[in-house]
Amino acid sequence: MTERALPYRPHNHDACVSHALADAREICRQHNARLTPIRERVLEFIWQSHKPLGAYDILAMLGAEGHNAAPPTVYRALDFLLQYGLVHRIASLNAFIGCAHAGEHHRGAFLICRQCGTVLELATPAVSKAVEDAAAAEAFLPEEVTLEVAGVCPRCLGDNSNA
Amino acid sequence: MTERALPYRPHNHDACVSHALADAREICRQHNARLTPIRERVLEFIWQSHKPLGAYDILAMLGAEGHNAAPPTVYRALDFLLQYGLVHRIASLNAFIGCAHAGEHHRGAFLICRQCGTVLELATPAVSKAVEDAAAAEAFLPEEVTLEVAGVCPRCLGDNSNA
DNA sequence: CTGCAAATGTTATAATGTTGCAAATTTTGC
DNA sequence: GCAAAATTTGCAACATTATAACATTTGCAG
Ligand SMILES: [Zn+2]
Ligand SMILES: [Zn+2]
Ligand SMILES: [Zn+2]
Ligand SMILES: [Zn+2]
Numbered sequence A, B: 001m002t003e004r005a006l007p008y009r010p011h012n013h014d015a016c017v018s019h020a021l022a023d024a025r026e027i028c029r030q031h032n033a034r035l036t037p038i039r040e041r042v043l044e045f046i047w048q049s050h051k052p053l054g055a056y057d058i059l060a061m062l063g064a065e066g067h068n069a070a071p072p073t074v075y076r077a078l079d080f081l082l083q084y085g086l087v088h089r090i091a092s093l094n095a096f097i098g099c100a101h102a103g104e105h106h107r108g109a110f111l112i113c114r115q116c117g118t119v120l121e122l123a124t125p126a127v128s129k130a131v132e133d134a135a136a137a138e139a140f141l142p143e144e145v146t147l148e149v150a151g152v153c154p155r156c157l158g159d160n161s162n163a
Numbered sequence C: 001c002t003g004c005a006a007a008t009g010t011t012a013t014a015a016t017g018t019t020g021c022a023a024a025t026t027t028t029g030c
Numbered sequence D: 001g002c003a004a005a006a007t008t009t010g011c012a013a014c015a016t017t018a019t020a021a022c023a024t025t026t027g028c029a030g
Helices: A013-030 A037-047 A055-064 A071-083 A125-137 A154-158 B013-030 B037-047 B055-064 B071-083 B125-137 B154-158
Strands: A087-090 A095-098 A108-113 A119-123 A141-152 B087-090 B095-098 B108-113 B119-123 B141-152
Touching: A013 A037, A037 A055, A037 A071, A037 A095, A055 A071, A055 A095, A071 A087, A071 A095, A087 A108, A108 B125, A125 A141, A125 B108, A125 B125, A125 B141, A141 B125, B013 B037, B037 B055, B037 B071, B037 B095, B055 B071, B055 B095, B071 B087, B071 B095, B087 B108, B125 B141
Parallel strands: A108 A141, B108 B141
Antiparallel strands: A087 A095, A108 A119, A141 B141, B087 B095, B108 B119
């Protein structure tokens, strides 16, 4: 799994996409999971930017290329991608984003810029530790952590001409 | 703002409700905000248990007592209660829970039991600190944190006869 | 009392997500 | 290869969550 650039900074984003797709293919191969054309296309749409995409956005994108899909098509593809850790769902936005650490067994934490919409996924051992300690202090067994921080990203803080 | 019992353990829950309502009245008085009958009733419904309540659940409860309300009535009451920090929205459940620390200027973190549905709101300086540090490390300005931990609560871990 | 602002009522609609079953495709066992 | 089985996709309807727009009522100040 290759290192990737920070989404805030200009970067060769095509490389993000191709890395993500290559990783996805490898992960699916390892699990004998079928990354079918629809599933791969949905993953590709999601990776087209570092901004989360709604299910119905994806549906519209599929429609725009002539694939007359219905909601279950998209949700099933998303379920598959979620199951294999290739995308994450952002609960506070009802939207989906490509996983920047696919295959790494991690707990996603997300920094969501309110101005430009860009999402950075953190690999956060310190935060995960703090959350697990807090849960342990209450004798609570944590299974899934939703951690989403809305705010302003460095780029939007710096200049005020953002997309 | 008074201390409250852990929701997992049997407790005098009527006290939870009356404390919450008393706190709410005081907070609204301080802010010259009108805790109208509808708003107070919605808050009371939400506090009827330590399990989050959906907007349409509240709508049905209002309907059950003869108040023939429409969705905007409930959502407006919820907006008001959110605005003054009297309830929290649980993004991962699309539901609402009474704030256990109203008026205390805190960042809510929630332990959500998947078996019994009970939610415990933590006051978590350590976790908040870790999140803020992680954001700062990325030069990100955090404004709102969604932190929801789904898992199994101590009561459901102990006995396996839960509600 | 009058007029204004805030709150509520009402209707319709948007946005998000699911169920159930049929058809097609892929895999598997032989 | 080939038929049975399993997986995936198509499709129609529906369920849930949330908002928009505008009318009406209520609380309150002057
Ligand atoms: Zn990129
Ligand atoms: Zn991830
Ligand atoms: Zn209680
Ligand atoms: Zn429980």
